[in-house]
Amino acid sequence: MERAAARDPDAIAKLYDLYAPKIQSFIYHRTSDPVVTEDLTAQVFLRVLEAMRGGKGWHTSFSGWIYRIAHNLIVDYYRKRSQATYTNIDDAPHLPAGDGDPYRATAAKLDRDALLRAINQLTDEQAEVITLRFLEGYSIAEVARMMNKSEGAIKALQFRGMATLRRLLEQRS
Amino acid sequence: MSTDERRLHDLFQEMLETRDDFQTGESDASETGLEDMLFLARELQTLGRASMPDAQAALARARERVLQSLPAAPPQTSPQPQPQQRIPFWQRWGAVMAPAMAWAPATLIAFLAMVILLAVSISVSASAMPDSPFYPVKRTTENVALHMAPAAKRAVIEAAIAHHRAEEIDYLQEKGIRAIVPSYEGEVRGCVENVCQIGPFQVTLPPDVAAKLRPGDRVKVDLEVHPGRLMALSVAPGKTPTPTSTVLVATENPNVLSPGATLESRPFDTPAVVRVTPTKKPVHKPTQRPTKKPTRVRTKATAKPTRQKPPSATPSRPRKASTATMAPLPPPQATPTPSPRPTIAPTATPAPTRPPKATPRATPRTKPGIGTATPVPRRSRVTPNPESRGDQIQAKKVIRGRINRIYRPRGRVVWVVIGRYRVYMTQNTKVVGRLVVGRQATARIYQKRGRWYATKITVRKPSSGSGTAPTPTPSGRKIKPKRPTPTPTPRPVGTRPPVRRP
Numbered sequence: 001m002e003r004a005a006a007r008d009p010d011a012i013a014k015l016y017d018l019y020a021p022k023i024q025s026f027i028y029h030r031t032s033d034p035v036v037t038e039d040l041t042a043q044v045f046l047r048v049l050e051a052m053r054g055g056k057g058w059h060t061s062f063s064g065w066i067y068r069i070a071h072n073l074i075v076d077y078y079r080k081r082s083q084a085t086y087t088n089i090d091d092a093p094h095l096p097a098g099d100g101d102p103y104r105a106t107a108a109k110l111d112r113d114a115l116l117r118a119i120n121q122l123t124d125e126q127a128e129v130i131t132l133r134f135l136e137g138y139s140i141a142e143v144a145r146m147m148n149k150s151e152g153a154i155k156a157l158q159f160r161g162m163a164t165l166r167r168l169l170e171q172r173s
Numbered sequence: 174m175s176t177d178e179r180r181l182h183d184l185f186q187e188m189l190e191t192r193d194d195f196q197t198g199e200s201d202a203s204e205t206g207l208e209d210m211l212f213l214a215r216e217l218q219t220l221g222r223a224s225m226p227d228a229q230a231a232l233a234r235a236r237e238r239v240l241q242s243l244p245a246a247p248p249q250t251s252p253q254p255q256p257q258q259r260i261p262f263w264q265r266w267g268a269v270m271a272p273a274m275a276w277a278p279a280t281l282i283a284f285l286a287m288v289i290l291l292a293v294s295i296s297v298s299a300s301a302m303p304d305s306p307f308y309p310v311k312r313t314t315e316n317v318a319l320h321m322a323p324a325a326k327r328a329v330i331e332a333a334i335a336h337h338r339a340e341e342i343d344y345l346q347e348k349g350i351r352a353i354v355p356s357y358e359g360e361v362r363g364c365v366e367n368v369c370q371i372g373p374f375q376v377t378l379p380p381d382v383a384a385k386l387r388p389g390d391r392v393k394v395d396l397e398v399h400p401g402r403l404m405a406l407s408v409a410p411g412k413t414p415t416p417t418s419t420v421l422v423a424t425e426n427p428n429v430l431s432p433g434a435t436l437e438s439r440p441f442d443t444p445a446v447v448r449v450t451p452t453k454k455p456v457h458k459p460t461q462r463p464t465k466k467p468t469r470v471r472t473k474a475t476a477k478p479t480r481q482k483p484p485s486a487t488p489s490r491p492r493k494a495s496t497a498t499m500a501p502l503p504p505p506q507a508t509p510t511p512s513p514r515p516t517i518a519p520t521a522t523p524a525p526t527r528p529p530k531a532t533p534r535a536t537p538r539t540k541p542g543i544g545t546a547t548p549v550p551r552r553s554r555v556t557p558n559p560e561s562r563g564d565q566i567q568a569k570k571v572i573r574g575r576i577n578r579i580y581r582p583r584g585r586v587v588w589v590v591i592g593r594y595r596v597y598m599t600q601n602t603k604v605v606g607r608l609v610v611g612r613q614a615t616a617r618i619y620q621k622r623g624r625w626y627a628t629k630i631t632v633r634k635p636s637s638g639s640g641t642a643p644t645p646t647p648s649g650r651k652i653k654p655k656r657p658t659p660t661p662t663p664r665p666v667g668t669r670p671p672v673r674r675p
Contacts, residue, residue: 007243016239020232028225037225042235046242112220134217140186155182162185162210169213 001062005052016045019063022136023070029135030074032116040077044070064146071128078120118168126161133158181207189214300583302344303352311337312355335359339373344584345398354396358411361390376403568620572596576614576632589630591616596627606632 003011023044028037047069059065119127128147132138133154138146144154188211225231295314298307315334322330338357345352359372367383368375371392378386382405386392391411397404574592581587586604588597591614598604608614612635617628 009240009243012243013236013240016236020235021228024225024228024232024235028228029221029223034225034227034231038231038235041232042238045235045239049239049242111216115216115220130217134214135221137218137221152179152182155186156178159178159182159185159210162213163206166206166209166213 001052004049007049007053012045012049015048019066020045022063023066026067026070026131026136027074030071030116030119030131031077032112036077040070040073043073047073060148061146064148067128067132067146071124071131075120075124114169114172115165118165118172121168122161122164126157126164129154129157130161130165185210302584303341303354304345304348304350331358335372340583342374342396342398342403346400346403348584349400350398351400352398353406354398356393357396358391358393361386361388361392363388374403376405378405378408382408566619566621567623569618571615571617573615574613576608576610576612579608579610589614589616589627591630594618594625596625596630599626602627603629604632605630606634608632609635611635 001011001015004015020041024037024041027040027044028034031037031040044066048066051069119130122130125147129143132143132146133140140151140154140158144151147154149157185207188207294307294310298305298310298314301307301311315330315337319327319330319334335358338354341354342357344350345354357372357374359374362370362372364370364378364383364386367378367380369378369383369386370376371394374396376394376396386408393409393411395406397406572592572594574594576589576591578590579586580589586598586608588595589608590596594616596616596618606612606614608630609632613633614630615633616630618625619628620626
């Protein structure tokens with residue numbers, strides 16, 4: 001970490017190799033877009049380096065800090081996307097054909113998008129806990145350590161987040 | 174968070190960990206929606222298992238982008254600690270000095286209080302007399318000033334200290350206080366038996382000590398002041414006076430030496446005087462300017478012809494000898510000062526109502542004595558006798574009133590406010606009783622140059638009754654106080670009131 005703060009390329013490369021797959025997965029599960037995921041992953045590490053150069057850094061957990069940066073970038077992304085204009089479907093690039101039934105694939109994608117949109121409507125902490133717990137597969141203790149909270153607090157956030165998700169999805173249906 | 178909520182959270186977590194089918198079978202779970210939430214969790218976990226297509230290539234591209242953003246600075250081989258925020262040196266110094274600075278205000282206040290107290294006590298002690306609690310401060314200040322002074326100015330300070338001692342002895346003798354004045358240094362002018370003239374004072378010494386002293390010796394004596402005489406407690410050789418190049422100037426007050434005049438001492442046989450040799454021109458400044466216009470005064474004595482004394486520098490009243498052994502001496506030699514012009518021209522016609530009481534004395538009135546010790550003109554801070562200046566007396570009167578104020582710098586009364594008159598004391602002023610503010614006094618006064626001088630002040634002793642004396646006005650009229658209304662005497666019980674008859 002100290003060498004990475006001193007802008008040592010080797011240290012930065014090691015840091016990237018260690019955390020980038022997790023951050024990439026985290027972002028992909030929240031955005032479902034490979035292009036956006038690649039861009040946001042790079043931005044997460046650039047922000048990390050910038051913060052370390054400015055003397056700012058993590059307080060307790062580096063992984064929790066880096067996940068929080070990724071979460072903030074995702075929130076910013078969705079906020080900008082909600083303000084963006086939609087393009088015509090004819091002008092959109094052609095999607096590669098997948099395996100299996102296209103109808104079921106489209107239905108599944110619609111369900112997934114609805115779920116991700118519902119996650120983005122949660123509070124920051126609830127969304128982070130739900131993502132880390134169910135999409136990334138971390139345990140309660142790991143999430144508590146990352147977010148510098150007690151396990152009871154994580155359980156509460158998890159329960160309230162799930163209850164809100166359920167209510168949001170019921171409203172959609 | 175309530176206990177039920179906590180139990181629900183734990184139950185949800187437990188079901189997440191233990192049940193795979195998410196069918197709880199419990200009625201309360203279905204009611205609270207736990208089953209739906211467990212199903213949703215399963216959906217999310219399934220979603221999480223989906224991996225990003227072409228993830229490795231995307232990671233590599235992002236890695237390239239991150240590393241390209243780094244500047245071309247050479248990598249540092251040695252590990253450096255995480256950069257810490259630099260703390261300015263004054264903050265670090267402040268942190269070190271913080272415990273000491275916590276006491277700074279109290280220390281500063283205490284220091285300032287001490288400085289102020291010291292300054293006040295030094296200033297107050299400048300005029301302290303031996304019976305004052307500040308007298309030790311005065312002595313200490315003098316000693317410090319003497320030791321700190323450069324050699325050229327030391328003689329001047331020693332002279333000033335000797336002058337202070339003389340003042341103190343004068344004060345003690347005048348007040349009749351028995352006290353000890355230590356370290357009085359003076360020159361022996363002569364001895365008769367066991368009484369020696371040291372400086373301006375006649376000091377009683379042990380006979381064997383007195384026999385050893387020679388005229389011109391400087392001695393330092395510890396004096397015990399008794400009413401009417403001075404006793405030497407110890408005698409030590411004093412310092413030889415250092416000749417100083419400072420030139421003392423003769424001022425109006427012949428008792429005060431100031432820069433510009435030289436001190437000369439004479440041999441023992443000749444009368445020893447402190448001669449003030451003016452360096453340039455004798456400066457004579459009257460204390461008050463003569464009025465151009467004669468003031469109209471009701472008193473008859475206004476038109477009296479001027480009694481003009483022959484100019485003389487002889488003191489009108491030399492120091493009283495403590496013993497009756499001093500022989501009368503020729504008047505001290507001094508340069509006569511030109512007498513100031515009379516303020517009012519004498520009128521020819523009006524005759525004096527009363528002839529002058531006594532002609533001014535040209536020779537000092539001393540008691541006869543033996544030996545050759547010369548009484549030195551006593552230094553006095555009292556206003557010089559205006560009669561000796563040849564001014565014309567403008568008015569004379571007797572006033573009676575309350576002593577409202579006494580101006581007594583350095584223990585010597587200069588003027589007194591009696592009623593509404595400010596009356597100046599002269600060398601010839603006779604004071605009967607003790608001057609105390611609030612007491613009634615009768616004063617015989619005369620006016621010269623617009624000032625009132627006292628010939629005699631009689632202070633009445635405070636009576637137990639609260640009688641109010643008439644307050645004189647400046648014009649001399651007396652205002653009688655109002656007579657109190659007589660209170661009717663109580664009538665005895667059973668008697669009739671007196672019948673008023675028309």
